[in-house]
Amino acid sequence: MRRSHDAEFEAFVRRHRAQLVGTARLLTAGDAHLAEDLVQTTLVKVYLAWGRASQQPAAYARRTLVNCLTDHRRRPFFRREHGAVSLPEAPVEDPAMVDPELVAALAELPPRQRAAVVLRHVHDLSVDDVADALSCSTGTVKSQTARGLDKLRTLLTPTQLTGDSR
Amino acid sequence: MNDVIDRLARLTPAASPTDDTTADLRRGHRALSRRRIKRAALGGAALTLAVGGAFGGIALTSGNEGAPTVQAADNVRLVDYDGAQMPGYTVAKVPEGFVLQGSDQYVLAVARPDDTSSISDFQDKIVVTLESPSSPAEGATDTTVNGQPATIVTNSEGTTTLKYAYRDLTVVIQVWESIHLTDEQLVEFAEGIEVTADAKPSHG
Numbered sequence: 464m465r466r467s468h469d470a471e472f473e474a475f476v477r478r479h480r481a482q483l484v485g486t487a488r489l490l491t492a493g494d495a496h497l498a499e500d501l502v503q504t505t506l507v508k509v510y511l512a513w514g515r516a517s518q519q520p521a522a523y524a525r526r527t528l529v530n531c532l533t534d535h536r537r538r539p540f541f542r543r544e545h546g547a548v549s550l551p552e553a554p555v556e557d558p559a560m561v562d563p564e565l566v567a568a569l570a571e572l573p574p575r576q577r578a579a580v581v582l583r584h585v586h587d588l589s590v591d592d593v594a595d596a597l598s599c600s601t602g603t604v605k606s607q608t609a610r611g612l613d614k615l616r617t618l619l620t621p622t623q624l625t626g627d628s629r
Numbered sequence: 630m631n632d633v634i635d636r637l638a639r640l641t642p643a644a645s646p647t648d649d650t651t652a653d654l655r656r657g658h659r660a661l662s663r664r665r666i667k668r669a670a671l672g673g674a675a676l677t678l679a680v681g682g683a684f685g686g687i688a689l690t691s692g693n694e695g696a697p698t699v700q701a702a703d704n705v706r707l708v709d710y711d712g713a714q715m716p717g718y719t720v721a722k723v724p725e726g727f728v729l730q731g732s733d734q735y736v737l738a739v740a741r742p743d744d745t746s747s748i749s750d751f752q753d754k755i756v757v758t759l760e761s762p763s764s765p766a767e768g769a770t771d772t773t774v775n776g777q778p779a780t781i782v783t784n785s786e787g788t789t790t791l792k793y794a795y796r797d798l799t800v801v802i803q804v805w806e807s808i809h810l811t812d813e814q815l816v817e818f819a820e821g822i823e824v825t826a827d828a829k830p831s832h833g
Contacts, residue, residue: 469654472650472653472657473650473653489640503653503656506656507656507657507660510654510656511664561639565633565636565637566640581640584634584637584638585638585640587638587641612633619633
């Protein structure tokens with residue numbers, strides 16, 4: 464039974480791990496090391512709950528990832544270190560990040576608001592799926608994404624908002 | 630204005646498949662082992678322990694230790710154990726071909742001779758430990774060990790757990806499904822277990 468679970472879990476990891484890491488990098492505003500830590504923790508939790516998670520493992524993993532990030536933000540050491548007051552000039556080194564200014568702006572959003580924006584508008588999940596991932600109502604998703612988008616527009620300069628200058 | 634939304638859409642992470650899954654699987658295995666130990670410590674239903682009784686005088690050893698016992702199970706039978714005993718528990722019978730893999734103050738592991746895993750990894754083993762009393766798991770059936778009330782239950786992972794009150798604690802014996810021990814054999818195994826003064830409950 465366990466070997467069967469192992470095979471299913473490995474297939475899931477093979478198929479979804481890279482995307483989970485990418486999502487985690489966005490949720491952590493480009494912190495690749497934290498993103499990898501969160502994904503590792505998430506996958507352990509998915510493995511432990513595979514009996515339930517295997518029904519919809521991707522959705523379960525997304526939900527777990529968001530919860531892991533929330534837990535991380537609540538830790539005292541994180542609160543001590545979190546003191547950004549302005550957008551860093553070069554917040555993301557990861558070449559996969561195609562828009563460092565936007566990622567930096569995402570970093571200014573509260574974690575769950577950022578998660579709502581990322582899941583809704585980066586991953587193009589439905590409002591219902593985002594609500595499931597965040598364990599909140601669809602109304603909360605709509606309000607969080609709206610506020611998040613407003614704040615992003617405020618944070619990004621008008622010239623950046625005009626789009627591609629090339 | 631969909632400017633920001635368009636830029637967000639372009640951030641979609643790459644989704645190339647991952648070849649190496651062994652590290653994640655290994656972390657999962659380790660976490661599973663830790664959880665099993667924790668459940669034993671908390672009196673959870675996932676672990677099965679066997680009880681013997683020596684701390685203050687309850688002797689659980691059966692009176693027929695001398696004769697080998699052969700049960701009707703398809704692939705395994707219990708035989709007398711005449712090897713070295715381990716701290717914490719003494720064993721009178723083991724499944725044929727099994728040995729005492731090791732013990733610490735909290736767990737005794739009975740495994741196949743070629744099993745090199747940690748005694749904290751309970752897969753394909755019989756493990757014996759002490760824990761705090763807990764309510765019987767859902768679906769548990771009543772039985773007796775040396776005439777004392779006991780419960781036995783098979784969980785969703787296929788492992789079978791026998792619980793047996795010992796003084797103010799509970800002896801728990803867990804048998805992995807791959808060993809194919811019948812409930813009757815599990816009770817017989819339990820009746821050959823004796824708790825020694827070295828044993829400590831998992832909750833510390």
